[in-house]
Amino acid sequence: MKALTKSIWVFHFAAASCNNCDIEILDALTPRFDLERFGILLVGSIRHADVILATGAISHKAAVRLKRLYEQAPKPCLVVAVGACACSMTMFRDSYNMAGPFDGLVPVHAYIPGCPPKPEAMIMGVVKLIKALKKG
């Protein structure tokens, strides 16, 4: 697990999200906040990923894909739920097409609440995650 703390490669999984957290994640990587300076890199394939950044509540169709993606990920693989929907589903709780929040389907290691969380909040979430990993 400690090896993960050096340079985290993240895979971005958008379930049924409204796009806002997704944009803020990308925003955190661009020059203003520049998460890349910590070695955090957005990767295109789940097979390269150390961390899955999950956004949005999960629709039935996406739930199947999420499980398959999680199986394909090299372990150890951490899951971070970004945004209120990913943490608790908020107003979409009663929808007919929702399979549940992330922690009902895959193990979630960190929650970053907010609608959407500010990039600063995401950075803080990542820092907390790294600290927790270092402790073991």
Added chain:
Amino acid sequence: MAEEILAKIKEKFSWQILNIFEKSPRRAYIDLKPENIKEIVEFIFRRLRARFVIVSAVDTRNAIEILYHFSFDIEGKIITLRTKIDKQNPEIESVTPIIKGAEWIEREIYELLGVRFKNHPNLKRLLLAEDWPEGKYPLRRD
């Protein structure tokens, strides 16, 4: 200009139109029988060159109402064709053969309200998962 459009429709389809309701100068609703929808849609789309906006469907408990919204952009007017179909046997002629842009929305209404569109080229599910139970329509009020 805006009045002309309604006048043209009235003149051509005077005996098919059940009722015209002008909510405001920019919004008009025309009630029709389901069997006349296709030819009037064709007239409005092909001859009057109105932009197809969308179809909406409403479950009114005893019938399913289908609304075809068309926008006349130069006049800034929206004309809505409205028809009621039987809830026990919800079936209506598809307008996709006339308007390509209507393919998705008819598929959506098919899966969410269970309306069968006759002669639709590709009537299958659009949004819901493959394992969604048959005969369960989320937007119906039962």
Added chain:
Amino acid sequence: MAKTIIPIGPYHPLQEEPEFFKLLVEGEKVLELEIELGYNHRGIEKIAESKSYDQVLFLVERVCGICSTSHPFASVNAVEELADIKVPERALYIRSIIGELERLHSHLLWLGLAGHFIGYNTVWMWAWRYREPVLDIFEKITGNRQHYAMMKIGGVRRDIESDDIPEIWKMVDGLLPVLDMFKGVVMDDPVIHARLKGVGILTKEDVFEYGALGPTARASGVAIDVRKDDPYAAYPLVDWQVITQEEGDVFAKAVVRILEMYESVKIIKGCLDKLKVVGGEIDAKVKEIPPGEGIGRHEAPRGEVFHYVRSDGSNRPVRYKIRAPSYMNVPTNQKSVVGGTISDATITLAAVDPCYCCTERVAVVDKKTGKKGLTGQDLIKLSQEKTLRIKREMVV
């Protein structure tokens, strides 16, 4: 030649949202495109029926995070039409300012992503950097970077203080040289010309057949813009132009978006000027919503947003229909991508500025096992390599 299926999606780096495009190709040529949706369907229309009109605004705001004021904008237009509510003039200006600030940040966002797809990562980073001041202004006047919650039936939720006006003015002024730079980058770069001109052409007739909207339609010479056609908010009260281009290719779509940002700046400045002199209330008192139906429209960054609401006199809508612009724009890809090459497919798919959360309100292939195909990253790589090749040929 053998036909190959190239799956794009549902989860891959080309799109930040899930969507499944199936490209049937023969060699380099795209023969067919199939689009599959449903990954993002949240059933918002159904949820709306269980919320009061005030709550619906917060719900429809979450239809889409990028155009997050467009849906509440159309929603208040619909309910105000239904209940015949007169909105105070000051609120109209504030609404338009919010709407145009959103267009600025959304178009900059698209410009960055488009740059990324053709291998100009610098454009991506720059565009997103210059997007930040717009978000800062949003945070200042609404309290949130996105999801501003400014719209309210009968008015707006927050006023723009006169102390904030110079700052907004300074920010939009600061954007002008940036826009000049991007205009130069797109208009004068021979590589971008070679890459985008004549690619993914959508004709006027296609626009009509598919009912395409917004910049996608305007780039094909169809001058539709709800702000002019069916005037609302403060748009008829300030001076601005509808931007059109005739070619209908990806280049025209980029040009339309860049030139539109200048118009947005113009509208914002016009509204700010008026805000200095128009005082008074920012919201009308709304008692109850009568039975009836209303249609609300708003020109979102991607095109017309259409909301249909039906009321039975209670405090909740009986039916709430949302039609987002991408719902009409995405199917046009079936016309514009087919016949082109695979390396152009990425930028063409991206050119309509698709927004799937809107499309489904209510969807890159997991690598279909066993099928020979390219991954999404390979696709972007193909696209970026083509740019490099053109660069080398042109000796830039």
